[in-house]
Amino acid sequence: MLAYYLPIGKARFDQAIHESLALAKWYAREHVLLCLVPAFFIAGVISVFVSQASVIKYLGAQAKKGLAYAVASVSGTILAVCSCTILPLFSGIYKRGAGIGPAVTFLYSGPAINILAIILTARILGPELGIARVVGAVVFSVIIGLIMHVMYRKEERSKIAAQPVLPEPDKTRPLWQTAFHFFVLVAILVFANWGRPDATHGLWHAIWFAKWWITTFFGVLLGVSLVVVIGLNWKGVVMAAVPVIAAGFALPDHPLASFSVGVLGISILISRKQGEPQEWMGATWDFAKQILPLLAAGVLVAGLLLGSPEGGEGLIPGRWVSGLVGGNSIFSNFFASVVGAFMYFATLTEVPILQGLIASGMGKGPALALLLAGPALSLPNMLVIRSVIGTQKTVVFVILVVMMATITGILFGTIIP
Numbered sequence: 001m002l003a004y005y006l007p008i009g010k011a012r013f014d015q016a017i018h019e020s021l022a023l024a025k026w027y028a029r030e031h032v033l034l035c036l037v038p039a040f041f042i043a044g045v046i047s048v049f050v051s052q053a054s055v056i057k058y059l060g061a062q063a064k065k066g067l068a069y070a071v072a073s074v075s076g077t078i079l080a081v082c083s084c085t086i087l088p089l090f091s092g093i094y095k096r097g098a099g100i101g102p103a104v105t106f107l108y109s110g111p112a113i114n115i116l117a118i119i120l121t122a123r124i125l126g127p128e129l130g131i132a133r134v135v136g137a138v139v140f141s142v143i144i145g146l147i148m149h150v151m152y153r154k155e156e157r158s159k160i161a162a163q164p165v166l167p168e169p170d171k172t173r174p175l176w177q178t179a180f181h182f183f184v185l186v187a188i189l190v191f192a193n194w195g196r197p198d199a200t201h202g203l204w205h206a207i208w209f210a211k212w213w214i215t216t217f218f219g220v221l222l223g224v225s226l227v228v229v230i231g232l233n234w235k236g237v238v239m240a241a242v243p244v245i246a247a248g249f250a251l252p253d254h255p256l257a258s259f260s261v262g263v264l265g266i267s268i269l270i271s272r273k274q275g276e277p278q279e280w281m282g283a284t285w286d287f288a289k290q291i292l293p294l295l296a297a298g299v300l301v302a303g304l305l306l307g308s309p310e311g312g313e314g315l316i317p318g319r320w321v322s323g324l325v326g327g328n329s330i331f332s333n334f335f336a337s338v339v340g341a342f343m344y345f346a347t348l349t350e351v352p353i354l355q356g357l358i359a360s361g362m363g364k365g366p367a368l369a370l371l372l373a374g375p376a377l378s379l380p381n382m383l384v385i386r387s388v389i390g391t392q393k394t395v396v397f398v399i400l401v402v403m404m405a406t407i408t409g410i411l412f413g414t415i416i417p
Helices: 011-048 052-059 065-073 086-095 100-112 115-124 127-151 153-165 175-192 203-209 211-228 234-250 255-272 276-306 318-324 330-342 350-359 364-373 379-389 391-415
Strands: none
Touching (some): 011 175, 086 379, 100 127, 100 153, 100 391, 115 127, 127 391, 276 330, 318 330, 350 364, 364 391, 379 391
16 A cells, blocks of 8 residues: 555655665765764674673762763763764663663763863854863753652662672773773774865864774774784784775875775774674674664664755655754754654754744744754664664653754753844
């Protein structure tokens, strides 16, 4: 019946199909390799190299609440990630024993207080929105985490009862080595995705101009870490680096070629070494299998309904959205929160989108509501969260985000008309 009544030939529907595929293509080219793949490896490190006892100590159900929420709420300042890239990291810490409250706080704060997005927001949309985004996101994440903890405190008590009987893990390496390996992978994720600023001079432009040299530097450090920390043979690491260097010289204008060869080389290296390296690769692959299919389906649906970042519209006309979020009414803030929650925003893309909406008459309250709900949630994001924490918790989390974003937007729009 669905196929029989498909409105093929209708201009609007054909355009929506085009935008759905265009979004999937854009996502695959601009987001998967540089953002998600490093995030999968980082999640694998958390899953294998970060002991369950450490996760439980700082983020577990029995951890000191002040420390747990402080760590979780500021995590986004070191991770330039979006609502999808945070998912493997969230899945990793939750499966390692983090409490639902701190884990959800981490899930929200990761994309919401990305330091690059905060700076760009303040610079383009004004310091008021930039400051409000920082304060709102930190307070937001802690409140939502605490509410989730209270609502599911019985499950948390079960975790507390189970955790004392967990065996203490053997310390196979000093903490600084694990921290160094994690830091190098995060640095590669951050600098490989460093966006081009509007300014043609200054620190941010200088970093963007040298981003691939900086990424290369941390790539070299990753090779050192693979030998010193992970225990791989240095000859194998050198041999894996040769094709990366060759691709860099052969295709100097296409750094993704070297990046892809590097990812392939590391995957082969760690998958051939028994023990922790193989476990790391196995965990990385498990995260990829769990998340990528759901993301693909969600991206296609989001593109069909809302269009692609190139400016094309989906089934829902853009003028409807901009026409419904003017002023500072309860409805306009609520509508902005809902649209932001279901729409996909890659890291930093929410700023130019909001810039256009504000120019079309969007109120500052709804703008903040969308800023708080949008980067932290998306339709693809919800599908994956459901696979990790279940349908009920996912629905509660989404409702809390929309409600908090709506209330914060109304308050902000009243204070800053």
